[in-house]
Amino acid sequence: MHEGRNASGRRRVRVLAGVLVVMLVAGAWLAATAMGGSASKTISVAIVANGQMQDIASLTPSLFTAKSGIKVKYTILDEGKLREVTTRDVGSGGKSFDAVMIGPYEAPQFGTAGLLKDLTSQAKADKAYNYNDLIPAVRNALSVKGHMFASPFYGESSFLMYRKDILAKAGVTMPLHPTWQQVATIARKINTPSMAGICLRGKPGWGDFGASFTTVLNTFGGTWWSSTASGQPAAAQVDQPAFKTALDFYAKLVQDAGEKDAANSSYNECLTAYQAGKVAMWYDATVAAGFLEASNSPVKGKNGYAFAPVDKTKASGWLWTWALAIPKSSPDPGDAWKYIAWATGPQYLAAAGTRVKGGWAAIPPGTRISTYKIPQYKAAAKAFAGITLAAMKAAPITNPGTTKRPGLPGVQYVGIPQFQDVGNRCTQLFASVLSGSMKDTDALGQCQQIASQAIK
């Protein structure tokens, strides 16, 4: 009895010792990795899951880390999730990211609110970065009173892409400056069960469905909010006839001649559908043309490009750029700038041309004047480079519709903080209209309520 207890006691001691050893080893290993982590520098960057960003993420180790010794940890998210994460992190002063990808909607707002680092002086001082090479329209969209808060990675407008062969077979031609009525007529004419007439974004989100739709809304004479003389939102205008006309036009066109399951389709889904030959036309970002004409694209050389269709205004294309910014709360702003200067500088563009899968046509476009002087790019992007630049120049950023807009400049969005939430929730309602599970009048009524409540 006595011996038995002794033996079990010894066993217990041995087990305890074993546990202690395991904990010690684990502790030492953790400490070692933690120290290792602080020895080699690592920055965290949040980017959008679009093609050009995927490319740079895969090229970063060989082109950037190898030279600078700075490791880059990417968080790659779809547009909606990225916005949620960056807004949360930037707004709360979180330290998760050293650089975040934002656009002309966020940069001026966050910049004015004092949440982003002003990049102007660094950008001007950095010879290799070449501040004056940035396309002015893009640079201005990311600046407030001459202070640049984000550095553009690619810039875009919106236009209409179409299959020349399909339109020719149907005996129709697309004018260079079409109206929405012309586009709708053609889309309905060429629509077949196996190939939809047109791909239009229908996935909820202000930057998804909301962006495409707002350009249509603008040119149809509608607006989300009226503006006071000082640029404050005055009253929600979703219940106005022009808004209903625009939504009905968009929904009807998608239902008659649009892609399958439009309420789940945005830029990436439409790109896949267009390349797979499932749609004949596509109204979306100019940056997509780079993938349509890429060396590995199945539709290379078959495409025509026309300016964004209009109704009551002269131009309706949007202006957007995905750009990198440094939150004020970034733990390592110095290395973050080194990274941004490389990722958005002219050297990356020159290096990417021979390395990305799609070849020269698929490099990030629309940020630098020098890009359009690279001979290889000029050759590869012949079909769309000119119209891209012209569309970006024509984007009616300060006066996109027929009435005065509240907030900061913007075409496919309203430059006030409330638009993010209102745009997201209303496009959820509108997506239900596209899929036929909700009546347009119900959706508009509820959206009017959301839009009114938001500016109270």
Added chain:
Amino acid sequence: MTAAAADVALKGRVGDPFSSAWRRRLPLLPALVYMIAITQLPFLVSIYYSFTNLKDKTQSLIPEPTRFIGIDNYKQIFSDPFFRQAVWTSLKMTVLAVLLSLLIGTLFALLLDRKFLGQGLIRTLLITPFLLMPVVAALIWKQQMFSSLFGILDKVLNFLGLNSVAFISSHPLGSIVTVLVWQWTPFMMLIILAGLQSQPGDIIEAANVDGASAVGIFRQLTLPHLRRYLELGALLGSIFIVQAFDAIDVMTGGGPGSTNVPYYVYQESIGGGFRYGSASAYAIVVVIFAIIIATFALRVLSSLFADEERA
């Protein structure tokens, strides 16, 4: 020492921190303090926020000071049609998912209660959906089953010569309930199976000897015996399913017919609205309702265990 004296020594004088009773509780104190710090303090802060107009810094160009606005946030809740919609969606989603998974779970449990070849394998396969992470389950359903571009259901429909259905966008609630039922059926099945296996065999035998039909035995003996287990399954299922979030976020990202109460609170706060003040008020109203439901659940649970002890 007499029993009474021992009792006094154990209890010690009231409030004396060095009494033996307190010395015994002392080792528990760190855990208690920790629990209060991470659960109760944030809750108190939330209550405070719910009376203010606190917003995220990104939501105003010119930083606004946070103001105390009394019960405005609470007044807004009861006039907010979208919150009412969310409550209604929550109700439909929970009731449908719980009832369906309970029904299917009972059928599976009855099947597994009898011996057959490959029983172990079938049981493991039936439990698997419950072991998957909810996000993964939702993604599998969204991309591989429901997708109208490369979903299996779409292929089947086309093979049968039917038109494609955009399941998620046309039937958001139905799609989400399908996934929830798929996930929670194994849970119900396990509870019911435990109930079936605790059913005394001699009663069934006696009923058989008396010439009762299988349906009769099920209706008059098995079902009454299972009642408690069905109640338990329904209650636990409701508690878990009412807070469904993963499936909604992954499959629809909210919208009419799929935004339930937890998702609405999320949208109002960190999910895009960034109005922390009013979101706190919503959350507190939800907590009050949750406490009421949980009280009922606990009562049923304790009565179940009381029955077991009596038996």
